[in-house]
Amino acid sequence: MSEARAQGRWVAVRGGRATDVIAEPGGTKQRLQVLIGGVGYRWQRDASFGLIASDELSQLDWPPGVEVADLGYGAIYVAQDMADAQPPFDRVILLTGIARGRKLGQIYRTRWEDGALDPDDLVARIREAGAGVVDPDHLLVIAQHFGALPDDVVVIELEPVDVTGGEDLSPEAAGCLQEAIELARREAFAPRRREYAPSEYGVTTVRPAPFSDRPRETRA
Amino acid sequence: MCFQNLPIEFDQQGRPRLREGVEDPYAYQAREIDRSGVEELLRRNGHIKDVNIDPVTRVAGALAFHSVVDLEERKVHEANSIATLFRGYEVILKGRDPRDAMYVSSRVCGVCGGVHSVASSLAIEMAFGIAPPPMGLALRNIQLALDFMLDNPLHLYILAGPDYSETVVERTNPSLWERAKRTETRHGDIHEYRTIADIMRALNPLTGKLYLEGLHATRPPREAYALLYGKYPHPQTVVPGGLSSTVSLKELNETHNRIIRTIDFAKKGVFIWEDLTEFFYEADPKYKQVGERPENLMDTGIWDDPFAYDGTYESCAEWGDRRWATPGVIIDGELVTTNLHHINMGLEEFVEHSYYEDWEDEGVRHRTDPAGNPISPNHPWNKETKPAPVHKRSWKEKYTWATSPRWDRQVMEAGCYARMWTTAAAGKMPHTRFIQATGTSLKMDVPRTLLPAMEIEWKIPEVWNAFERNRNRAYHILYSMLVAYENLLICFEQIKKGETKTATPYEVPKDHRIGVGFWGAGRGWLTHHLEMDKGALINYQIITPSTINASPRDPFGQGGAYEEAVMNTPILEEYDRPEDFTGIDIFRAIRSFDPCMPCTTHIHHDDRVVTREVNTCGCGIE
Numbered sequence: 102m103s104e105a106r107a108q109g110r111w112v113a114v115r116g117g118r119a120t121d122v123i124a125e126p127g128g129t130k131q132r133l134q135v136l137i138g139g140v141g142y143r144w145q146r147d148a149s150f151g152l153i154a155s156d157e158l159s160q161l162d163w164p165p166g167v168e169v170a171d172l173g174y175g176a177i178y179v180a181q182d183m184a185d186a187q188p189p190f191d192r193v194i195l196l197t198g199i200a201r202g203r204k205l206g207q208i209y210r211t212r213w214e215d216g217a218l219d220p221d222d223l224v225a226r227i228r229e230a231g232a233g234v235v236d237p238d239h240l241l242v243i244a245q246h247f248g249a250l251p252d253d254v255v256v257i258e259l260e261p262v263d264v265t266g267g268e269d270l271s272p273e274a275a276g277c278l279q280e281a282i283e284l285a286r287r288e289a290f291a292p293r294r295r296e297y298a299p300s301e302y303g304v305t306t307v308r309p310a311p312f313s314d315r316p317r318e319t320r321a
Numbered sequence: 322m323c324f325q326n327l328p329i330e331f332d333q334q335g336r337p338r339l340r341e342g343v344e345d346p347y348a349y350q351a352r353e354i355d356r357s358g359v360e361e362l363l364r365r366n367g368h369i370k371d372v373n374i375d376p377v378t379r380v381a382g383a384l385a386f387h388s389v390v391d392l393e394e395r396k397v398h399e400a401n402s403i404a405t406l407f408r409g410y411e412v413i414l415k416g417r418d419p420r421d422a423m424y425v426s427s428r429v430c431g432v433c434g435g436v437h438s439v440a441s442s443l444a445i446e447m448a449f450g451i452a453p454p455p456m457g458l459a460l461r462n463i464q465l466a467l468d469f470m471l472d473n474p475l476h477l478y479i480l481a482g483p484d485y486s487e488t489v490v491e492r493t494n495p496s497l498w499e500r501a502k503r504t505e506t507r508h509g510d511i512h513e514y515r516t517i518a519d520i521m522r523a524l525n526p527l528t529g530k531l532y533l534e535g536l537h538a539t540r541p542p543r544e545a546y547a548l549l550y551g552k553y554p555h556p557q558t559v560v561p562g563g564l565s566s567t568v569s570l571k572e573l574n575e576t577h578n579r580i581i582r583t584i585d586f587a588k589k590g591v592f593i594w595e596d597l598t599e600f601f602y603e604a605d606p607k608y609k610q611v612g613e614r615p616e617n618l619m620d621t622g623i624w625d626d627p628f629a630y631d632g633t634y635e636s637c638a639e640w641g642d643r644r645w646a647t648p649g650v651i652i653d654g655e656l657v658t659t660n661l662h663h664i665n666m667g668l669e670e671f672v673e674h675s676y677y678e679d680w681e682d683e684g685v686r687h688r689t690d691p692a693g694n695p696i697s698p699n700h701p702w703n704k705e706t707k708p709a710p711v712h713k714r715s716w717k718e719k720y721t722w723a724t725s726p727r728w729d730r731q732v733m734e735a736g737c738y739a740r741m742w743t744t745a746a747a748g749k750m751p752h753t754r755f756i757q758a759t760g761t762s763l764k765m766d767v768p769r770t771l772l773p774a775m776e777i778e779w780k781i782p783e784v785w786n787a788f789e790r791n792r793n794r795a796y797h798i799l800y801s802m803l804v805a806y807e808n809l810l811i812c813f814e815q816i817k818k819g820e821t822k823t824a825t826p827y828e829v830p831k832d833h834r835i836g837v838g839f840w841g842a843g844r845g846w847l848t849h850h851l852e853m854d855k856g857a858l859i860n861y862q863i864i865t866p867s868t869i870n871a872s873p874r875d876p877f878g879q880g881g882a883y884e885e886a887v888m889n890t891p892i893l894e895e896y897d898r899p900e901d902f903t904g905i906d907i908f909r910a911i912r913s914f915d916p917c918m919p920c921t922t923h924i925h926h927d928d929r930v931v932t933r934e935v936n937t938c939g940c941g942i943e
Contacts, residue, residue, distance in 0.1 A: 143428040144413050174554050175431040177475075177536065178543060224483065224526040231479045232917050233430035246527075266409025 132165065133191040135289050136183065138172035140197040140237040147261030147274040150198030151237070154257075154281045158196075167289055176230035176240040183249035192253040194288045196281060197237040198261040198274065206262045206273030208281050210288075213241050213254035255288050257281050323650065323658040326730040327667060329695055337666060339695045347697045349730075351673050351876035354717045359389050359399045366391070369398070386911065387716070388887055392899050395892035397907070400884040401716055402871045404723035407676065411706045414861040419445050419829065419853050420561060422861060426849065427555045429863075430917065432475075435468055435550065436842045437863070438559040440849040443632070443838030445561040448853055449827050450834075452632035456815045457563025457823040459808040462624045462645070463576065464550055464564075465841070466805035470542035470583060471553075472843030473737065473798045476915045477590065478524065478535020481791055484909050485597055486524035486532075493894045493905040500604055507599070508592035511772065517600045520593055531593070538586050541579035548572045563824030573812050580802055580809070584770045587798040591777055594795040598788045607891050612787030612910035614885040615653060618739035619728050619869075620846055621664060621839035622648030624804050626751060627811060634691045634837065637661040641839070642749050645804045647758070648839065649743025650728060654785075656746040661839055662694055664728070668848075669699035670864070671725040674718065674873040680705035686852070686860075691835060701850040701862035702835060725875040726864050732875070734882040735845030735866035736914060738793035741800060745781055754810070755803040765799055768806075787886070787913035794915065831856050842866055844915045867917045886910045 139155030141148050152173050159169040172179050172195070183190065203209060223246055226239045237256065244250045259281065263271040270278065322331060328346035329337050339346050362369050369391045389399040410429055414422055422441040427434035439461060446452055453461065483489060491498040501517040514520045523531040543553045549572055550564070551557030558566040601608040624645035631640060641648045641661035649659045650667070658664065672679055683705050685698045696702060714720045727733065741763055744750055750758040757764040762780040779796040782789040815821060830853075838849040845866035852860040872881030880888065890910045896902045 142431075144410065144425060171555075173428065173431070174434070177479075177539070178432075178553065181540060181543075220527060227526075228480050228483075231432070231475050233432040235431040266407065266413060268413065 133293060134186070134188050135167045135192045135194065136170060136186070136190045137167065137194045137285055137289060138170045138179075138196070140172045140195055140235065140240055142173060142235055144266060144268055146263045146265060146267045146269065147198045147259060147271050148264040150259040150261065150270060150274055150278075150281070151196035153270065154196040154278060154285065157278070157282050158285055161286070163289070172240065173235055175233060175235065176243040177227060179240055180244040180247045180249045183244055184247050190251050191293065192251060192255070192289070194285050195237060195240070195254070195256045196258075196285060197256065198259040198264070199237055200261055200264070201258070203260040205260050206271070206277065207260050208277050208284065209258045209260065210284060211256045211258055213245075213250065213256060215245060215250070215252070218242060218246055253294065257284055257288070323660075323663050324667060324729050325652075327697070329666065337663070337694050346695075347669075347699065349876055352878040354674075354874060354878065356399070356717055362391070362398060363389065386883070386887070386907070387720075388907065390892065390902075390904075390907075392892070392896075392902060397888050397890060397892070399716070400880065400887040401720055402723065402873060402881055402883040403714070403721045404871055405721075407708050407710070407722045409706075409708070411861050411863060412708070414858050417858050418856065419448065419851060419858050422849070422851065422858065423559050423561075424555075426863060429865075430554070432554050433468060433472060433842050433844075433917075434554040435464060435546070435556045435559070436840060436847055437849070438556055439465065440838035440840035440847050440863075441851075442559050442561050443840055444836040444849040444851045445838075446632040447634055447836030447838070448834035448851060449561055449830060449836075450633070451562045451825045451827045452630055453563030453825055454820070454822045455627035456568075456812060456821055457825070458625050458627035458630055459811040459815065460549060460564050460566075460568060460823060461559075462627075462808040463805045463812070464546065464556070464559075465623060466801040466808070467542040467546045467549075467576075468554075469737065469801035469843045470580075470587075470798060470805070471539045471546070472915075473794050473801070474535050474538040474586070474590065476843070477594070477791060477794055478531050478538075479526075480915065481909075481912045482524040482529075482532060482535065483526045484905060484912060485521060486526065486529060487518065487521040488525050489905060490521055493903050495895060497601075497604055501600065504600055506596045508596055511592045512589040512596075514593070514596075517596065520597060534586060538583055541583050545576040545579040548575055560824055562827050563822075565824060567821070568812070568823065570813075570816060573809055573816070577806075577809055580805055581770060584767065584799075584802060585772050587795075587802060588767060588770070588772050588775060588777070590795045590798060594792045598792045601788060605893060607893055608788065609784045609786055611890050611893070611906050612790065612886040612913045613785060613889040614734065614882060615732070616651060616785045617653065617731055617733050618651045618742055619664065619733045619735065620646065620649060620740040620743050621661065621841060621848060622646050622659075622743070623740065623841040624808075627808075629751075637665075637839070642747075643751050645744075645750060645753065645756075645807070646740040646841070647744040647747040647749045649739075649747055650733075651739070651742055651746070652729075652731065654781075656743060659743065659747045659749060662690070662692055665690060665700075665837065665839075666694050666696055667728040668701065668864075669697045669727050669730065670701060670704055670862075671699060671727065671875050673725070673876045674720060675724045676708060676710050676719055676722050677724065678707040678709045680707060687835070701848070701864060702837075702852065702860075704862050705860070706862070721871075721873045723868055723871045723873060723881075725872040725881065726869050727875055727879075730875070730877060732872075732879045732882060732885060733869055734914075735869040736790060736793075737797040737841075737843060737845055738790055739845050740841060741779060741793060741797060742781055745779070753803075754807055756800065763796070763800065765796075765803055767799055767803070787890075787909045790913040790915075829856050844917060845869075865917075867914075870914045870916055883911055883914065883916065886914070 139151035141151045230239045262273045328340040385403040387401040423438045426437035504517045523529045546553040558564045622644040626643035629643040638660045687702045745763045748758045748760045765777045833854045835852045840847045848864045850862040870882040
């Protein structure tokens with residue numbers, strides 16, 4: 102029984118271990134602790150994009166210090182697990198499918214920027230997460246509140262095309278999968294950084310919209 | 322004779338049968354909803370508001386609430402509960418290997434996945450004709466108790482608790498807050514809060530001591546869960562016929578340690594909710610009407626006797642009676658049955674006001690259950706999930722994705738309190754070392770920890786409302802801990818005897834089978850009904866506690882449990898202007914059900930309408 106399990110943390114999903122170390126700019130070699138996690142519900146087509154991507158990523162060989170996890174559970178618990186991680190994570194890479202009103206079927210690389218949290222918004226998110234809602238913005242806000250996030254948090258997002266219940270990704274989302282996997286892999290191996298370099302995916306700073314302003318979705 | 326409305330009678334041997342001479346025994350005439358009175362009120366009275374508690378929807382699913390409130394008379398005239406998303410897990414499961422159900426259904430929810438996994442495994446075991454060995458059953462019992470040790474404190478201190486906090490009460494009921502500052506607690510020697518105001522301060526979100534302890538209290542049970550079952554909340558070890566994990570003394574000792582660590586917090590919690598409840602009742606007896614509804618509750622029972630359960634439908638009445646929580650139906654406060662056959666036979670699901678087509682054209686697949694007892698064409702074993710969204714919501718026609726489960730065509734309520742009520746009233750709980758069902762109460766011998774040993778007694782309440790739901794939930798934590806403790810002792814004994822097998826081998830049958838998992842969530846009743854053929858599922862139906870409680874009106878014109886509770890709720894909040902109205906009494910009523918729902922309130926005003934927004938997770942939604 103690993104210590105991670107004893108602490109109630111996630112169990113890293115499959116994946117072998119290699120011995121690479123990640124180069125620090127300037128030539129210093131230092132091992133980074135990296136968490137890659139998919140966030141969302143399963144069987145909700147493009148809304149499950151993050152979990153499908155993290156399942157694929159978990160099949161790759163990773164060096165020590167990199168964990169790939171299914172974070173499709175309540176944000177309070179994910180945040181507690183992240184806060185308990187020893188050694189702490191230097192970098193968190195989340196993958197998810199989330200509608201933010203952007204061009205559909207595209208991958209977006211976003212950076213989570215630490216900032217002041219609105220207490221009412223935070224309480225609302227904790228309440229909802231406590232009742233079982235899985236939502237990447239809840240996770241980021243709640244994890245920040247609990248001091249569980251490192252400075253370096255990247256979110257690889259798909260703007261979903263189809264989020265009706267179902268197993269398969271939409272063709273557009275399926276076409277983005279390998280791209281997201283490669284991007285996550287590149288992020289994991291990126292050197293320790295103080296600034297985010299632009300990439301073909303751009304760098305956008307993400308702050309979730311206030312809870313009340315989230316887009317409504319009505320199917321009836 | 323437990324059925325008053327269904328056409329079922331019992332012969333002299335007590336065997337149920339359809340009443341003779343009735344041509345179409347389960348036929349009914351759907352009643353039209355008459356809103357003319359409410360519409361007229363809205364037209365004539367400026368002080369009567371259409372209050373929409375709307376969701377900000379997400380893939381997670383959502384629950385909204387509509388009500389018509391007279392702000393002068395302080396009365397609710399109409400209430401509609403609305404599940405706004407269809408998630409389709411039942412449809413996804415059709416055609417799959419039945420074993421997939423444990424993994425698919427677990428992902429319905431981000432916190433209570435494990436209860437769905439086990440409910441699936443129970444249904445599969447019945448269909449396969451297998452049962453776990455005693456060690457596997459005892460471990461399964463511990464698993465469920467750990468779920469509740471996590472779920473119930475989270476509700477009391479994070480989801481519902483803030484409604485009783487200083488920040489809310491001071492704003493919504495200033496006079497009550499002044500009274501709280503002057504009122505000494507009765508059990509301060511145990512929980513260490515001198516005044517009610519001190520408790521309310523401790524319930525303040527983000528900073529209050531109880532709020533933070535409530536969050537922290539979720540850690541030990543979750544750690545134990547991960548130790549025994551691989552992962553929380555989506556366990557990796559639940560298999561048909563038991564658990565795939567091998568458990569040693571080490572894991573059991575670590576689990577024991579974590580249960581003990583949480584007992585003091587649970588003991589204090591009982592007295593905190595006792596003091597809060599009595600304070601509100603004494604401040605204004607009308608608080609007894611907040612969330613009030615008929616004493617109609619049901620539960621399938623949980624926690625199997627490891628030496629009695631055989632997994633068969635035919636003998637479920639016997640093994641059901643041996644559960645640590647006795648199955649049962651309460652009608653008007655009276656226990657009418659504890660028989661799982663009767664409970665299953667009385668179950669129907671209606672969709673007249675839901676976004677589904679009926680399944681009449683599919684024919685009736687099952688006229689009887691596997692024991693030969695009659696079941697309705699509207700029984701889950703006959704139901705087909707046929708989503709049929711409409712473009713315009715109508716309070717008279719269809720307004721929700723939730724369905725209307727009913728028992729004997731009566732509106733029922735699910736909750737952890739339902740199982741404590743049926744267990745207390747039945748007095749059947751077997752061979753327990755720590756809990757006694759007296760007929761009117763449950764007495765619990767709680768061992769000494771940092772606090773002394775205590776005999777704690779939950780009594781069947783004289784009134785049924787929001788406060789009693791929360792009060793019961795505090796007792797339910799201890800109840801769950803004692804059941805876990807008892808089953809730990811059984812595991813220790815099994816290890817001593819060398820009986821450590823946790824699962825029974827099986828083969829997936831290729832012929833036609835049906836099964837049902839009678840299980841429970843922290844919020845109450847949970848059933849999974851399945852039908853399979855040629856090794857694949859041909860039908861899968863889930864009824865969750867929130868499906869029952871959030872149900873819309875049924876064809877007989879009866880509103881669901883939330884709707885009834887809100888209709889009966891007086892508006893006790895203090896306000897001078899409509900725009901100051903927060904709806905706290907309505908929120909307390911709804912949240913007391915622990916409706917898989919973090920009611921998130923956002924208030925928008927214009928001249929005429931007060932709007933609130935409420936979100937839920939998708940447990941009540943199919």
